[in-house]
Amino acid sequence: xxxxxxxxxxxxxxxxxxxxVKCTYSVSGNPYLFWYVQYPNRGLQFLLKYITGDNLVKGxxxxxxxxxxxxxxxHLKKPSALVSDSALYFCAVRxxxxxxxLIWGAGTxxxxxx
Amino acid sequence: xxxxxxxxxxxxKTRGQQVTLRCxxxxxxxxxxxxxxxxxxxxxxxxxxxEEEERQRGNFPDRFSGxxxxxxxxxxxxxALLLGDSALYLCASSLVQGVFVxxxxxxxxxxxxx
Numbered sequence: 029x030x031x032x033x034x035x036x037x038x039x040x041x042x043x044x045x046x047x048x049v050k051c052t053y054s055v056s057g058n059p060y061l062f063w064y065v066q067y068p069n070r071g072l073q074f075l076l077k078y079i080t081g082d083n084l085v086k087g088x089x090x091x092x093x094x095x096x097x098x099x100x101x102x103h104l105k106k107p108s109a110l111v112s113d114s115a116l117y118f119c120a121v122r123x124x125x126x127x128x129x130l131i132w133g134a135g136t137x138x139x140x141x142x
Numbered sequence: 143x144x145x146x147x148x149x150x151x152x153x154x155k156t157r158g159q160q161v162t163l164r165c166x167x168x169x170x171x172x173x174x175x176x177x178x179x180x181x182x183x184x185x186x187x188x189x190x191x192x193e194e195e196e197r198q199r200g201n202f203p204d205r206f207s208g209x210x211x212x213x214x215x216x217x218x219x220x221x222a223l224l225l226g227d228s229a230l231y232l233c234a235s236s237l238v239q240g241v242f243v244x245x246x247x248x249x250x251x252x253x254x255x256x
Contacts (some may be wrong), residue, residue, distance in 0.1 A: 032184075035226045047160075060242075062244065062245070064247070068250055068252075070251075071146075071148075071232055071247045071248050071249040071250045072185070072232065072233065072234075072247040073247070074245070074247075077244050079242060103143055105143075118184055118185075120184075120185075127198070128173075128175070128197060128198045129175070129187035129190065129198060129200055130175075130177075130185070130187060130245070131187075132184030132185050132186075133184055134183060134184050135182075135184055136184075
């Protein structure tokens with residue numbers, strides 16, 4: 029069965045430090061992987077995606093993620109956190125080209141402290 | 143360039159009533175997907191519409207139905223509302239033809255069933 033796991037409900041990071049938000053997935057086909065961010069009472073904003081190609085994907089606002097096929101992971105990273113990065117982060121996967129739905133993780137709340 | 147537009151932003155309905163939510167996709171997009179996001183959870187796929195037909199459906203009862211119009215806009219209808227239908231309903235648009243660029247989400251409609 030398709031699934032996405034975000035093992036941390038909350039991640040706390042000091043401003044200026046690097047941050048990592050973890051995501052692992054399980055699909056039967058080739059994964060299409062996404063990271064989205066959600067601010068309170070708002071919709072989902074796209075950060076980055078992996079479809080094919082280079083395993084290191086660079087996205088919006090200085091975020092990047094690394095696709096690791098052997099570990100079935102797609103962790104979100106940023107070298108230097110900003111207070112404004114504080115939000116809810118979701119990882120999602122699409123199981124191959126012919127399966128149109130996105131399967132989502134439960135979300136990780138990122139708190140950046142000044 | 144307008145993004146995805148959803149209306150209304152908030153809605154309060156009584157149990158047993160029917161509701162219609164509306165979505166206008168991003169300019170140039172031809173596919174609309176609907177998701178339900180309960181409080182504190184990741185989104186759940188309801189269905190996707192392409193060429194005015196339901197292309198894929200998630201694990202939702204028949205009380206949830208939809209429509210896509212020739213201008214690619216879409217409606218989500220929910221009949222016989224239950225308290226458990228209270229959630230944020232998100233619309234996402236994408237493009238089938240050409241390079242897959244991912245999904246653009248609207249800000250959602252917050253439905254409260256009382």
